[in-house]
Amino acid sequence: MTLFVNNLTNIDASIWSPQLGLMGASWHVDVELDGELGEDGMLFDFGEVKPWIKSRLDAGLDHTLLVPAQATGVKVEECLEGLHLSAELPYSFEVRAPRQAFTILPWGEINAERLGAYLSQELSKRPPPRVEAIRVRLREELPDGAIYTYSHGLKHHAGNCQRIAHGHRSHLRIWRDGQRDPELEAHWSRQLDHSYLVDEEDAINPRESGPLKVRYRSAQGQFQLRLPRERCHILPAPTTVEHIAAWLARQIAQASGAHIRVQAFEGIDKGALAQHRGEPSPA
Numbered sequence: 001m002t003l004f005v006n007n008l009t010n011i012d013a014s015i016w017s018p019q020l021g022l023m024g025a026s027w028h029v030d031v032e033l034d035g036e037l038g039e040d041g042m043l044f045d046f047g048e049v050k051p052w053i054k055s056r057l058d059a060g061l062d063h064t065l066l067v068p069a070q071a072t073g074v075k076v077e078e079c080l081e082g083l084h085l086s087a088e089l090p091y092s093f094e095v096r097a098p099r100q101a102f103t104i105l106p107w108g109e110i111n112a113e114r115l116g117a118y119l120s121q122e123l124s125k126r127p128p129p130r131v132e133a134i135r136v137r138l139r140e141e142l143p144d145g146a147i148y149t150y151s152h153g154l155k156h157h158a159g160n161c162q163r164i165a166h167g168h169r170s171h172l173r174i175w176r177d178g179q180r181d182p183e184l185e186a187h188w189s190r191q192l193d194h195s196y197l198v199d200e201e202d203a204i205n206p207r208e209s210g211p212l213k214v215r216y217r218s219a220q221g222q223f224q225l226r227l228p229r230e231r232c233h234i235l236p237a238p239t240t241v242e243h244i245a246a247w248l249a250r251q252i253a254q255a256s257g258a259h260i261r262v263q264a265f266e267g268i269d270k271g272a273l274a275q276h277r278g279e280p281s282p283a
């Protein structure tokens with residue numbers, strides 16, 4: 001018998017891509033379980049499947065930086081903080097962070113299909129009673145307008161969002177003077193795509209030229225990251241989705257002189273709304 005649960009949970013992570021650099025990612029998680037029915041007529045109670053799978057994903061690759069250890073130019077070493085990742089292609093990049101902030105994979109590149117197979121194998125190693133095999137599929141949310149990916153870390157977050165390079169794939173909706181504006185959405189999604197968002201308080205050298213260095217200490221340990229400045233947007237506050245929405249609404253309103261409302265998503269199906277009224281340009 002096979003049991004399925006679609007959209008069981010979501011995974012949010014960042015990927016190091018030898019082609020595109022640091023990318024945020026969000027996936028729906030669908031699962032199938034094979035096995036024998038028990039006396040209760042069930043393979044595995046739906047009420048138990050969800051927490052069983054979710055707790056393992058949360059303790060695994062969710063909110064980590066996924067690293068293809070066999071990609072050209074990628075080096076992973078132990079360091080005082082935990083692990084030191086450095087990469088040279090497509091740009092020079094470095095992260096030092098506690099080991100739990102990374103998922104190191106013995107591959108040349110990472111994609112959703114491979115990750116699904118990897119998770120299926122990991123979860124099937126110690127399955128619950130009567131379950132013989134578990135299959136996991138990671139699925140991107142279908143686009144409904146403009147989408148961008150970003151990475152960040154929230155040092156004040158009590159959970160895994162404190163990790164310096166986890167990310168999201170998110171919709172962005174913008175209203176200009178009460179009307180949806182797909183051109184503004186496309187423009188700002190392009191500006192933000194594959195970016196790193198940083199709280200200016202965590203940037204070591206915000207006003208210098210050259211790569212941006214970011215450092216903070218949080219409950220899980222010491223985090224440090226370096227990447228090209230042109231890949232970064234520096235916000236005057238922690239990069240929560242509330243602050244991202246407010247920062248975007250203010251910038252777009254100031255540039256356009258219009259009343260701007262922004263709906264910023266953090267991954268799938270959740271986010272924040274903010275609005276700002278721009279000053280009309282003098283006649």
Ligand SMILES: Nc1nc2c(c(=O)[nH]1)N=C([C@H](O)[C@H](O)COP(=O)(O)OP(=O)(O)OP(=O)(O)O)CN2
Pocket residue numbers: 009010012058063154157159161166239240241242266267
């Ligand atoms: N009000 C806010 N809460 C949280 C924010 C935020 O910006 N505003 N941000 C985060 C983290 O960045 C995190 O990446 C969000 O992850 P999420 O998948 O929501 O994690 P959860 O454990 O909360 O949810 P799941 O049920 O595991 O999907 C956290 N909170």
